[in-house]
Amino acid sequence: MNFPKIFDVIVIGGGHAGTEAALASARAGCTTLLLSHNIETLGQMSCNPSIGGIGKGHLVKEVDALGGAMAAATDEGGIQFRILNSSKGPAVRATRAQADRLLYKQAIRSRLENQENLWLFQQAVDDLLVEKDRVTGVATQLGLRFNAKAVVLTTGTFLSGLIHVGQANYPAGRAGDAPAISLAHRLRELKLPVGRLKTGTPPRIDGRTINYAVMQEQHGDTPLPVFSFMGNAAQHPKQLPCWITETSSRTHDIIRSGLDRSPLFTGVIEGVGPRYCPSIEDKITRFADKDSHQIFLEPEGLTTHEVYPNGISTSLPFDVQLDLVHSIKGLEDAHILRPGYAIEYDYFNPIGLKSSLESKAIDALFFAGQINGTTGYEEAAAQGLLAGLNAALQVKEKDAWCPRRDQAYLGVLVDDLITSGVTEPYRMFTSRAEYRLQLREDNADLRLTELGRKLGVVDDLRWQAFEDKREAIALEEQRLRQTWVNPRMLPNEDAMRVLGKPIEHEYSLYELLRRPDVNYASLMTLPGAGAPVADLAVSEQIEIQSKYQGYIERQREEIERAQQYESLELPDEMNYLDVPGLSNEVQQKLNQFKPQTIAQAARISGITPAAISLLLVHLKRGFRSNTISQSEA
Amino acid sequence: MSLAIAQGILGKAPTTRHAHYTDFLDGNGQPIDQGILLFYKAPYSYTGEDVVELQGHGGVAVMQLMLQRCLALGAKLAEPGEFTRRAYLNDKLDLAQAEGVADLIDATTTQAARSAIRSLNGEFSSVVENLVSQLINLRMLVEAMLDFPEEDVDQIDLDKRNKQLATIRDSVRVTLETAKQGSLLREGAYVALVGQPNVGKSSLLNRLSGEQVALVSDIPGTTRDVIRKEIQIDGVPLHIMDTAGLRESSDSIEMMGIALTHETLQKADLILLLKDASRADSTEDLEILRQLPKSIPRLLVLNKIDLCLGLLPNPADTESIAVSAKSGQGIDKLRARLLELVGWSNQENGIFMARERHLIALTDAESKLAQAAAVINYPELFAEELRLAQASLNSITGEFTADDLLGEIFSRFCIGK
Numbered sequence A: 001m002n003f004p005k006i007f008d009v010i011v012i013g014g015g016h017a018g019t020e021a022a023l024a025s026a027r028a029g030c031t032t033l034l035l036s037h038n039i040e041t042l043g044q045m046s047c048n049p050s051i052g053g054i055g056k057g058h059l060v061k062e063v064d065a066l067g068g069a070m071a072a073a074t075d076e077g078g079i080q081f082r083i084l085n086s087s088k089g090p091a092v093r094a095t096r097a098q099a100d101r102l103l104y105k106q107a108i109r110s111r112l113e114n115q116e117n118l119w120l121f122q123q124a125v126d127d128l129l130v131e132k133d134r135v136t137g138v139a140t141q142l143g144l145r146f147n148a149k150a151v152v153l154t155t156g157t158f159l160s161g162l163i164h165v166g167q168a169n170y171p172a173g174r175a176g177d178a179p180a181i182s183l184a185h186r187l188r189e190l191k192l193p194v195g196r197l198k199t200g201t202p203p204r205i206d207g208r209t210i211n212y213a214v215m216q217e218q219h220g221d222t223p224l225p226v227f228s229f230m231g232n233a234a235q236h237p238k239q240l241p242c243w244i245t246e247t248s249s250r251t252h253d254i255i256r257s258g259l260d261r262s263p264l265f266t267g268v269i270e271g272v273g274p275r276y277c278p279s280i281e282d283k284i285t286r287f288a289d290k291d292s293h294q295i296f297l298e299p300e301g302l303t304t305h306e307v308y309p310n311g312i313s314t315s316l317p318f319d320v321q322l323d324l325v326h327s328i329k330g331l332e333d334a335h336i337l338r339p340g341y342a343i344e345y346d347y348f349n350p351i352g353l354k355s356s357l358e359s360k361a362i363d364a365l366f367f368a369g370q371i372n373g374t375t376g377y378e379e380a381a382a383q384g385l386l387a388g389l390n391a392a393l394q395v396k397e398k399d400a401w402c403p404r405r406d407q408a409y410l411g412v413l414v415d416d417l418i419t420s421g422v423t424e425p426y427r428m429f430t431s432r433a434e435y436r437l438q439l440r441e442d443n444a445d446l447r448l449t450e451l452g453r454k455l456g457v458v459d460d461l462r463w464q465a466f467e468d469k470r471e472a473i474a475l476e477e478q479r480l481r482q483t484w485v486n487p488r489m490l491p492n493e494d495a496m497r498v499l500g501k502p503i504e505h506e507y508s509l510y511e512l513l514r515r516p517d518v519n520y521a522s523l524m525t526l527p528g529a530g531a532p533v534a535d536l537a538v539s540e541q542i543e544i545q546s547k548y549q550g551y552i553e554r555q556r557e558e559i560e561r562a563q564q565y566e567s568l569e570l571p572d573e574m575n576y577l578d579v580p581g582l583s584n585e586v587q588q589k590l591n592q593f594k595p596q597t598i599a600q601a602a603r604i605s606g607i608t609p610a611a612i613s614l615l616l617v618h619l620k621r622g623f624r625s626n627t628i629s630q631s632e633a
Numbered sequence B: 001m002s003l004a005i006a007q008g009i010l011g012k013a014p015t016t017r018h019a020h021y022t023d024f025l026d027g028n029g030q031p032i033d034q035g036i037l038l039f040y041k042a043p044y045s046y047t048g049e050d051v052v053e054l055q056g057h058g059g060v061a062v063m064q065l066m067l068q069r070c071l072a073l074g075a076k077l078a079e080p081g082e083f084t085r086r087a088y089l090n091d092k093l094d095l096a097q098a099e100g101v102a103d104l105i106d107a108t109t110t111q112a113a114r115s116a117i118r119s120l121n122g123e124f125s126s127v128v129e130n131l132v133s134q135l136i137n138l139r140m141l142v143e144a145m146l147d148f149p150e151e152d153v154d155q156i157d158l159d160k161r162n163k164q165l166a167t168i169r170d171s172v173r174v175t176l177e178t179a180k181q182g183s184l185l186r187e188g189a190y191v192a193l194v195g196q197p198n199v200g201k202s203s204l205l206n207r208l209s210g211e212q213v214a215l216v217s218d219i220p221g222t223t224r225d226v227i228r229k230e231i232q233i234d235g236v237p238l239h240i241m242d243t244a245g246l247r248e249s250s251d252s253i254e255m256m257g258i259a260l261t262h263e264t265l266q267k268a269d270l271i272l273l274l275k276d277a278s279r280a281d282s283t284e285d286l287e288i289l290r291q292l293p294k295s296i297p298r299l300l301v302l303n304k305i306d307l308c309l310g311l312l313p314n315p316a317d318t319e320s321i322a323v324s325a326k327s328g329q330g331i332d333k334l335r336a337r338l339l340e341l342v343g344w345s346n347q348e349n350g351i352f353m354a355r356e357r358h359l360i361a362l363t364d365a366e367s368k369l370a371q372a373a374a375v376i377n378y379p380e381l382f383a384e385e386l387r388l389a390q391a392s393l394n395s396i397t398g399e400f401t402a403d404d405l406l407g408e409i410f411s412r413f414c415i416g417k
Helices: A016-027 A056-065 A070-077 A101-113 A181-189 A249-261 A280-286 A318-326 A377-395 A409-420 A444-455 A460-482 A492-499 A509-513 A536-566 A584-593 A598-603 A609-632 B002-010 B060-072 B082-089 B095-106 B110-120 B123-147 B158-187 B201-209 B252-267 B283-291 B331-341 B356-374 B379-397 B402-412
Strands: A007-012 A032-036 A050-052 A078-084 A094-099 A118-122 A125-131 A134-140 A145-153 A162-165 A168-171 A194-201 A204-206 A216-218 A242-246 A294-299 A306-310 A336-338 A341-348 A365-367 B020-025 B031-040 B051-055 B189-195 B227-233 B236-242 B270-276 B298-303 B320-322
Touching (some): A007 A134, A016 A118, A056 A444, A101 A118, A377 A409, A444 A460, A460 A509, A460 A536, A509 A536, B002 B020, B002 B060, B082 B095, B270 B331
Parallel strands (some): A145 A365, B189 B236
Antiparallel strands (some): A162 A168, A194 A341, B227 B236
16 A cells, blocks of 8 residues: 655664664654664664764764764763873864663654654565656555655665674574565665675673673773763763773684684675774784784673673684683673674665765665665764755755765765775774864864754754854954963963963963963963853863864865865766776776766776866866857757 | 777788788788888787887888878877876876976986986886885874774884884985986076176176177176076086176166066076176175075176286185186186086986976975974874875875775774774
8 A cells, every 4th residue: 555644755774874864854844754674673773882982973973063863862871981082182082982772772762753753664665666767765565655755775784684603694684683685686676886795793791790800990081071062961871881801812712713614714704894893703813913802891781781892793603602702801701692793784885876875876865874885873873864864955955965075074974985985894084084183073063053054954952052152162262362461460480380481472362372282271370361261162162273273274275275176067977988088997987986076086096186187178178069069059 | 999000001910019020001902111010919018008019111201101091090190298198097107207208208418318217217206105105104103093092003102203203204305305406407407697797797608608699798788688598517407597787777778687687586596696806896796795685505706817917806705716708717617616506416326307396295295294293292283294294295106095094004903892
């Protein structure tokens, strides 16, 4: 039957991408349906129980700045919060939290259930309805047909998912869930560029059988960090420590002896796994000279004894897993609650996507999350938000929002995906962002919230809080610029204490703050400096902005130079075989990737600066002959 | 295409890399000429594409017929530099090598030709690549420290950062010096010749170049325009700019000449101040010295020593050389000192044909590395300067992406908990 209600946007999948997509689309005012094979697992953390980290925390803050749920849900479910890299500079500083799986899931579920315009429905999707290269809806296992103007696919690792434990394997979406086979077949029929990736998880351990006394304890930070711009530390539940132990040379011997039964090393697994999140068998093989690897024991929640041993992801046979766990200090008597496993799954090479995350081949079909070859909850959530928002914008016949590389990690993420494609699971790192100094966690709201408001995904409450903060920053900055410190009025001991040396002439407080070793709090203790602002987020922002001004301006020049190529569009129908002078390899690559702009073309690997100049010449010629033929007609 | 042309001319399919001694056939199968036909199969050719090479007897009419025959078979005339451009586009040559080809063809002196062939052989590229790989190694350590603080990576402490940076800065400095020598061979140096009217500037120029280029007369102020003449000393091209004198004048044409002189002086790499040794110092000499830009090296040349019987005037704190443009006395010494002053170190070995573009890139990298040293205590700012330094070097040899850098990190460190 045809479902009676017609939706603007349908989101398939209820993981981190799907939930953010559905919420964003609904916030933007579109009637949205979230279809999941199981409503109980909405917002499930399938892998390690942690959110954020370097590069990833940046994405979470951006999602938050655009009204997304991940940061707020982490504030409600987080059982340990830390700021990483706190001494290395504001741009690489990042928030990370361990989360209670149940509390996190509840926080997401309650947001979904209370979101206006959003409907939930439990049914596995088997088919996409496509008419003339445009998606018009989906069909489910029961044969229900749902019609919609746009569809967002966020099926994670479920497409033809195959779980491996030793030489045994079976089809699954993740441990305990059925895979999506029919949909995978259907998508393969649509001739989208499909590939195979692999990821894995460690065996989970019963905390009651762990000897914590021999391990190193790791606590969260004090004061307690907060993830969401709208959150506060009072929302956090009880906090727990993590524990650190390590593998021994005996562990490595056990693993080596089991390699002949490893699906990774016997060629059973075809999918490519991530280099930065290798299985333990991979680690000891590639780095054979290291006789020990660290393991972080992360609590799964407040109401469970289950522990996630981060660092021993494996698909070795269960008997080897058992021996290897028991060879680790403090885990001699550990009981394994669930075996570790590797999972292979289909992904769609994102070179088939526009920067709006819409498919180039099928109109109104958007892709987000692990289906695009990324890993990580944060990368998934960021894409989900963008895909859901752009689906909604399309329904409303508005231009898509395609964040730029200098604007957000979200822009770096999408641009990397569509211009470089994916050969291993893609994860965010700060070194991927050339404009890293301006893409900071601390200014994610200043970069994106106003934009989000215009696009319709930021609610009144957040908007008001943001405007207050922005105004407070402007006011305090103005005050610092207008407050002068006179050398004759400044006692020498104060100058030495705060500035390290006496001042030679009059300076404004703002000028003094720009000095590398001067901080706001001590500057405010100078006689006549006036009262500091109470809000630390405000003073921190002013301090960072003042110190980084020179760098940001220099990057702005770099961005402007790059910008001219960003705005030079390459027509979809362009056939690169017609561009004289390009080598065959370059022609084929361009025809395969179909970049939307010259700048995107330049970022495709193997496209040389020389090829770009030829493209520019060709564009100029083409443009001239077009205008001539138009004026003749 | 090349294969079809070779077949048409040979009358059968050519064997790869075989010297066919054969008739060159026209459209009717009649011979046009007799010679050698070579067929190179892609990618084993200069351009990386199929190439056919014909060696004939030459002669205008035969050449014309051969050309027509090739065009009829589908060939098109190559644009200037097209073979090298294709070689570059097909990755047979990198940009610095391709430029080496152009320099080799343009080389006017043996020294220039030798350094161009070094660039073509990839020596310059490999030196720059070596710099880049040193820089990549440091960046890899710094980025790993920033992106993977909780992983088992070597933490590159301040001391190590300082040491590695210092080594790289030294290498860049040495490369820049070498490249400057190459640039000197290619671009030459600008030498301005100034002095009062009638001190013999034009005669000295004639003597240095060995040719008659400027009007030599006894009327002061004859040389109203800047006259340029290129001379070579030991293979280094020197662009000599002979200027109008720097004296007060009411003659409007001469005043224009004086204005031009000032402009010329600002651009010079070296100023030769010419004085008449047979005459006493005048206020005009002092005036000239006062007006010269302080930053540019200068050499006082005392001319007409053949007319000077007594002691030479020796003004304080300016280096001087005494010559006679008329007899040639002191000219060799002047030439040698001239080369030294424009920065020629006369170490021919290991010089690359560097272009202005390369010098700018190297200089830019050098200044970014100096900035890096200044912010070495602030890891993310340090990383930013290193990124920009590498971007400058990459403009010489080619691109390097963030993903390449991550690849370096993952191959070196065991990343991933």
